[in-house]
Amino acid sequence: MTTRSQLFVALDYADAQSARQLVNQLDPKLCGLKVGKELFTAAGPDFVRELVQSGFKVFLDLKFHDIPNTVAKAVAAAADLGVWMVNVHAMGGRRMLVAARDALADREHRPLLIAVTVLTSMTADDLRELGIERTPEQHVQALAQLAADAGLDGVVCSAHEAESLQQAQGHEFILVTPGIRPHGSEQGDQRRIMTPEQAAALGIQVLVIGRPITQAKDPLAALQAIQESLTASSA
Numbered sequence: 001m002t003t004r005s006q007l008f009v010a011l012d013y014a015d016a017q018s019a020r021q022l023v024n025q026l027d028p029k030l031c032g033l034k035v036g037k038e039l040f041t042a043a044g045p046d047f048v049r050e051l052v053q054s055g056f057k058v059f060l061d062l063k064f065h066d067i068p069n070t071v072a073k074a075v076a077a078a079a080d081l082g083v084w085m086v087n088v089h090a091m092g093g094r095r096m097l098v099a100a101r102d103a104l105a106d107r108e109h110r111p112l113l114i115a116v117t118v119l120t121s122m123t124a125d126d127l128r129e130l131g132i133e134r135t136p137e138q139h140v141q142a143l144a145q146l147a148a149d150a151g152l153d154g155v156v157c158s159a160h161e162a163e164s165l166q167q168a169q170g171h172e173f174i175l176v177t178p179g180i181r182p183h184g185s186e187q188g189d190q191r192r193i194m195t196p197e198q199a200a201a202l203g204i205q206v207l208v209i210g211r212p213i214t215q216a217k218d219p220l221a222a223l224q225a226i227q228e229s230l231t232a233s234s235a
């Protein structure tokens, strides 16, 4: 293998000002930035443009899940913001995924298009309650196959599913794994978790980490410590 994993910090802050306090200390060479539902709802597209203009790779994590026409228009609007990656829910189904892919085709700037499979906060029991009898691993596999068939660039999954997905889809298919928890950090609402070192050793392309950095006393030091441990473990 191994692809060097890129670290994306989940900027799950209540407003642009709080996010800026961390971003202003960061260098685009150190990490990418993920803007999710909380910050986007509060700070809007202008803040996303600001991050893009500062040179950061931005993952716009709005997990679009709607009828095909609506999702196609939404991913096109995301592309107009200049983001590096955007995601949709694989559970939106094949026609929605294909509509999203087609909306980005032939664009001068085409963000990577990634499908969320089974949220990293979910367990087999949660799936069963929804009437899904597959294990998370089986359901992730099936949804990843759907995403690959629809021509998407990769999936969001937990690091636990990485090896089986790499076997099924090859190493070009992009794996984005949240639920990353440095040793000793709090699990919170995440369920299918792994340490950054273990996830990086699997050759996962994008590791998403939020609270272990953003809730740390010194977020920059927490991020640097993770980066250093990744460098040390890959040496």
Ligand SMILES: O=C(O)c1cc(=O)[nH]c(=O)n1[C@@H]1O[C@H](COP(=O)(O)O)[C@@H](O)[C@H]1O
Residues within 6 Å of the ligand: 010, 012, 036, 061, 063, 087, 116, 118, 119, 120, 121, 156, 157, 178, 179, 180, 188, 190, 208, 209, 210, 211, 212
């Ligand atoms: O698409 C995502 O980014 C995502 C998918 C998923 O299955 N699980 C998941 O945690 N996320 C996001 O990844 C981030 C994880 O943050 P922490 O749990 O604080 O590290 C959050 O912003 C979530 O919204």
